[in-house]
Amino acid sequence: MLADLGQRSERLRADLRDLEGTRARLERDAEGGTALEEARERATTYGILAGTLPAEGPGIELLISDPGNRVKAINLLDALQELRDAGAEVVQVDDVRVGVDSYFLDDRNGVRIDGRLLSVPYRFLAIGDPHTMTTALNIPGGLVRTLRGAGATVLITPRAKVAVGAVRSP
Known part of the structure; x- marks a missing residue:
């Protein structure tokens, strides 16, 4: 046992x-x-x-109409910088995903981003806090006022969901 x-x-x-x-x-x-x-x-x-993957989240759509063709590359760069300063995490301009090395350039056909010709109206999609970005773009003497002074029409639409589908090549 x-x-x-x-x-x-x-x-x-x-x-x-x-x-x-x-x-x-x-x-x-x-x-x-x-x-x-x-x-x-x-x-x-x-x-x-x-920028190598699509993204979605809350944000804004910024449309800049320019019937007089007076908006220049520097104005669009200012728009991008304002969005970044306001916390935009992801930005797309027309069908171009913005990266750290993105650039705007004036040429005889209009404004280019990263070598691609943009069409009017210029359309920015930005993911981030919609209220913060809208407030930043509308500060007195800021971007919206400057663009309107150049004859452009600016429309900012806050969205609960912005889908940024453009991607950059790795």
Whole structure:
């Protein structure tokens, strides 16, 4: 009977070691899964910020109509800077995703962004806090007033969901 109890005790210890090993493997797998999920989330965030992935969220649509063709590249750059300063995380101008190296340029055909000719009305989609961006664009003596002084019409539409579909090449 004592020998039987000893064997049973040894089997239970072996089962316990197996279970502890299984638990340790599961914990490692769970941590690896969590780490993998966190890595995927970071990759998505970086892809959105780099402009290589589409994005959506609350924001605004900014339309600048320019019937007299008096809006210049510097005015559109000012619009972009105002949006960035107001916390815009993602911006698209017409069908061009804005990146850290984006530029506006005047040429005889109009205004270009990153070498692509823009069409009038100029359409900005910006993801960020709609109220903050709208307020920043409308500060006295700011962008909206400057554009209107140049003969442009400015329409700012806050949106609960702005979809930025344009992406940059990696």
